[in-house]
Amino acid sequence: MDAVILQERLAERLVSPRTRSAKLKQEKQYVGFATLPNQVHRKSVKKGFDFTLMVAGESGLGKSTLVNSLFLTDLYKERKMLNAEERINQTVEIIKHTVDIEEKGVKLKLTIVDTPGFGDAVNNTECWKPITDYIDQQFEQYFRDESGLNRKNIQDNRVHCCLYFIPPFGHGLRPVDVEFMKALHEKVNVVPLISKADCLTPGEMKKLKDRVKEEIEKLGIKVYQFPDCDSDEDEEFKQQDKELKESTPFAVIGSNTVVDVKGQRVRGRLYPWGIVEVENQSHCDFVKLRNMLIRTHMHDLKDVTCDVHYENYRAQCIQHMTSKLTQDNRIESPLPILPLPTPNVETEKLIKMKDEELKRMQEMLQKMQQQMHDQEQ
Amino acid sequence: MASTDVTRQLDTNVRPLSMSGHVGFDSLPDQLVSRSTGQGFCFNILCIGETGIGKSTLMDTLFNTNFENSESTHFEPKVKLRAQTYQLQESNVQLKLTVVNTVGFGDQMNKEDSYQHVVNYIDAQFESYLQEELKIKRSLHNYHDTRIHACLYFIAPTGHSLKSLDLVTMKKLDSKVNIIPVIAKADTISKSELHKFKIKIMSELVSNGVQIYQFPIDDENVAKINTTMNSHLPFAVVGSTEEVKIGNKMVKARQYPWGVVQVENESHCDFVKLREMLICVNMEDLREQTHTRHYELYRRCKLEEMGFTDTDAENKPVSLQETYETKRQEFLFELQKREEEMRQMFVQRVKEKETELKDAERELQGKFEHLKRLHQEERMKLDEKKTMLEDEISGFSKRKIAAELLQAQAFTGSMNIKKDKDRKNSGFM
Numbered sequence: 001m002d003a004v005i006l007q008e009r010l011a012e013r014l015v016s017p018r019t020r021s022a023k024l025k026q027e028k029q030y031v032g033f034a035t036l037p038n039q040v041h042r043k044s045v046k047k048g049f050d051f052t053l054m055v056a057g058e059s060g061l062g063k064s065t066l067v068n069s070l071f072l073t074d075l076y077k078e079r080k081m082l083n084a085e086e087r088i089n090q091t092v093e094i095i096k097h098t099v100d101i102e103e104k105g106v107k108l109k110l111t112i113v114d115t116p117g118f119g120d121a122v123n124n125t126e127c128w129k130p131i132t133d134y135i136d137q138q139f140e141q142y143f144r145d146e147s148g149l150n151r152k153n154i155q156d157n158r159v160h161c162c163l164y165f166i167p168p169f170g171h172g173l174r175p176v177d178v179e180f181m182k183a184l185h186e187k188v189n190v191v192p193l194i195s196k197a198d199c200l201t202p203g204e205m206k207k208l209k210d211r212v213k214e215e216i217e218k219l220g221i222k223v224y225q226f227p228d229c230d231s232d233e234d235e236e237f238k239q240q241d242k243e244l245k246e247s248t249p250f251a252v253i254g255s256n257t258v259v260d261v262k263g264q265r266v267r268g269r270l271y272p273w274g275i276v277e278v279e280n281q282s283h284c285d286f287v288k289l290r291n292m293l294i295r296t297h298m299h300d301l302k303d304v305t306c307d308v309h310y311e312n313y314r315a316q317c318i319q320h321m322t323s324k325l326t327q328d329n330r331i332e333s334p335l336p337i338l339p340l341p342t343p344n345v346e347t348e349k350l351i352k353m354k355d356e357e358l359k360r361m362q363e364m365l366q367k368m369q370q371q372m373h374d375q376e377q
Numbered sequence: 378m379a380s381t382d383v384t385r386q387l388d389t390n391v392r393p394l395s396m397s398g399h400v401g402f403d404s405l406p407d408q409l410v411s412r413s414t415g416q417g418f419c420f421n422i423l424c425i426g427e428t429g430i431g432k433s434t435l436m437d438t439l440f441n442t443n444f445e446n447s448e449s450t451h452f453e454p455k456v457k458l459r460a461q462t463y464q465l466q467e468s469n470v471q472l473k474l475t476v477v478n479t480v481g482f483g484d485q486m487n488k489e490d491s492y493q494h495v496v497n498y499i500d501a502q503f504e505s506y507l508q509e510e511l512k513i514k515r516s517l518h519n520y521h522d523t524r525i526h527a528c529l530y531f532i533a534p535t536g537h538s539l540k541s542l543d544l545v546t547m548k549k550l551d552s553k554v555n556i557i558p559v560i561a562k563a564d565t566i567s568k569s570e571l572h573k574f575k576i577k578i579m580s581e582l583v584s585n586g587v588q589i590y591q592f593p594i595d596d597e598n599v600a601k602i603n604t605t606m607n608s609h610l611p612f613a614v615v616g617s618t619e620e621v622k623i624g625n626k627m628v629k630a631r632q633y634p635w636g637v638v639q640v641e642n643e644s645h646c647d648f649v650k651l652r653e654m655l656i657c658v659n660m661e662d663l664r665e666q667t668h669t670r671h672y673e674l675y676r677r678c679k680l681e682e683m684g685f686t687d688t689d690a691e692n693k694p695v696s697l698q699e700t701y702e703t704k705r706q707e708f709l710f711e712l713q714k715r716e717e718e719m720r721q722m723f724v725q726r727v728k729e730k731e732t733e734l735k736d737a738e739r740e741l742q743g744k745f746e747h748l749k750r751l752h753q754e755e756r757m758k759l760d761e762k763k764t765m766l767e768d769e770i771s772g773f774s775k776r777k778i779a780a781e782l783l784q785a786q787a788f789t790g791s792m793n794i795k796k797d798k799d800r801k802n803s804g805f806m
Contacts (some may be wrong), residue, residue: 009682038477084539084581122541123487169533169562170429174451174484198510198536200633269567274636282634 024141048107057165058119061195064253092130119176128180135187139313160303162188165195171209181221189224189301197251197284198276205251212249250285323376417471427483430561436476437615453481456494492546499553503675526663531561531718536570547587555590555663563613563646564638565705588717590759593662606654612647
């Protein structure tokens with residue numbers, strides 16, 4: 001019922017003021033496909049959304065706290081933190097937390113992929129391997145589902161975004177950071193963050209951000225780039241967008257506690273010398289991150305994952321499979337590969353053998369002829 | 378500082394005596410003080426921590442000066458130690474301070490042997506002191522003592538627990554140097570988190586048997602303050618060389634948008650406690666502990682390795698000279714044995730080479746013979762063929778002559794017949 005009303009209202013707005021009075025006299029002269037956005041909105045609300053977020057970084061950088069602050073829930077109720085002794089030889093695990101959250105009728109199935117143990121052991125060579133394997137597994141799963149016969153209920157478990165936490169205690173990127181981002185930048189959208197930003201003064205923060213940006217560019221790491229806004233957007237939006245892009249990598253602070261600031265209860269951290277407010281833009285970039293991740297770019301992250309990273313994976317996978325097939329006829333392919341118009345592999349082999357024999361015999365003949373020629377001479 | 382410590386022993390031959398007036402030997406400590414003040418003091422600190430954790434800044438803040446340390450990069454291939462010596466003066470006391478910093482600690486992917494470089498450095502300092510001590514002509518009072526007196530271990534403020542690298546390193550160092558763990562960049566941890574963090578760290582250290590330096594409580598003058606300080610370990614410190622105006626004073630602080638962290642404010646961080654404990658109260662004790670405990674342990678291990686013992690197999694005390702003599706004999710004996718071995722090996726090698734060469738010669742000879750034979754055979758064959766050819770040629774030429782003869786005969790025959798015919802014909806006429 002309300003859809004019809006909505007349609008009429010939209011139609012009214014579209015019809016120019018001149019003919020509005022004429023409308024009452026004449027028949028409605030619009031077609032009506034301007035309501036498409038509304039229909040999309042309606043359908044998507046009904047279907048619900050899903051998003052998979054991966055967080056990676058050393059222990060103690062505030063990943064769990066940030067996730068709790070971002071989604072205003074407590075995902076990590078019972079968490080067992082390992083001792084230093086147990087972590088000497090720790091391997092990386094992959095832990096998934098899935099929650100269903102709802103806001104104003106919009107349902108979101110949020111999956112957080114946690115990577116405890118990353119960078120914690122004494123020897124961290126190739127500690128990102130379990131993570132890249134996991135991402136590839138999700139791609140492969142989706143690939144198989146997509147190529148299957150029944151495609152009604154495909155579950156999309158692909159990782160849409162990876163937040164990488166850079167410690168603020170150093171002077172820039174460390175070797176482990178560089179290696180991790182390089183291993184992942186072509187598989188997933190990597191968003192680097194400077195964690196625990198309350199240990200940096202504004203001057204130090206700017207220096208560190210510039211350093212990190214420089215190093216990322218110099219080392220050729222392809223982090224997630226915000227799409228450029230359309231040229232017909234208004235100035236304010238463009239200005240905001242520019243600011244957003246210039247303040248990457250975001251320096252964030254998270255908090256599990258709520259404190260009183262000037263009569264208001266906000267999420268923050270209480271220190272003897274002051275209170276750090278998580279949502280205060282002059283304190284840290286948490287708000288920018290939240291806006292980017294959830295309010296404006298969530299769908300773009302999903303799109304880039306589908307269009308770029310997944311397609312790359314798919315193309316590689318197919319190439320790999322077809323090259324293997326020509327060598328070895330026994331690979332089971334998930335795709336129903338149509339019979340190609342080339343001869344059977346067996347006959348091809350026979351042909352090759354015969355060819356070689358022929359060549360050999362020709363060579364022998366030539367040799368004999370030469371010998372006879374020499375003898376005659 | 379090679380003074381032998383005299384321990385007060387209750388000797389039954391010595392009886393306490395009371396004097397009837399003031400003699401004046403109570404000025405002995407003052408004499409000692411003025412002598413050591415004249416000589417100047419020496420202190421060596423080792424700072425271990427990740428790159429960028431604030432080691433240089435803390436040193437600058439502690440000693441209220443600028444040590445001019447440059448920033449290091451994160452991409453060092455292995456851990457290095459950088460030592461710098463400075464001469465400081467306060468009132469009329471001279472201090473020769475050596476600050477050793479680790480470079481690249483905790484940056485590598487594989488940190489399994491990071492601790493080894495630090496241990497090697499500390500051992501090297503002990504070794505050079507030991508060498509000086511064992512010299513025949515030595516000048517220990519002039520010797521610049523580079524042994525590490527205190528090691529500040531900088532723990533990253535994660536808020537959870539120690540890192541695995543920290544645990545491994547501290548375990549290896551606790552018997553070699555006085556370890557004082559500090560929590561660096563402590564302005565990122567709130568008070569409640571800090572309390573939990575400190576407890577966790579101490580319990581982890583205890584459960585893994587790491588012996589950090591405990592401030593001494595046997596001296597009544599400082600026992601009380603030291604005991605309270607021991608309960609505040611590890612100290613959570615903040616370093617800063619920048620000054621901010623608070624009230625009407627300039628203080629060392631860090632300015633944030635949400636507040637100002639004052640370095641010397643005891644409710645903000647434990648910097649003042651660290652300075653007091655490290656420098657004001659316990660510096661001499663640190664030096665003493667280094668000499669009497671850590672250095673002695675090193676010396677004992679080293680000498681035992683070399684084979685010196687205080688008592689021999691029958692538990693009788695053995696003097697250094699005897700041990701030295703026996704060692705010398707052993708050494709000479711081994712030397713001789715080695716020489717013999719080498720000589721024998723040399724002879725054997727020479728023999729082997731000879732046989733090799735001989736074999737090679739024989740082979741070559743054989744080949745030469747073989748080739749010669751082949752050559753001869755071919756020659757013979759060729760000669761045969763030549764003779765055959767010559768025969769054929771001669772045969773052919775004979776046949777040719779014969780054929781020509783026949784032809785000539787045939788020709789003359791026909792000529793004769795023609796002549797006869799002509800004569801017959803002419804006869805008729």
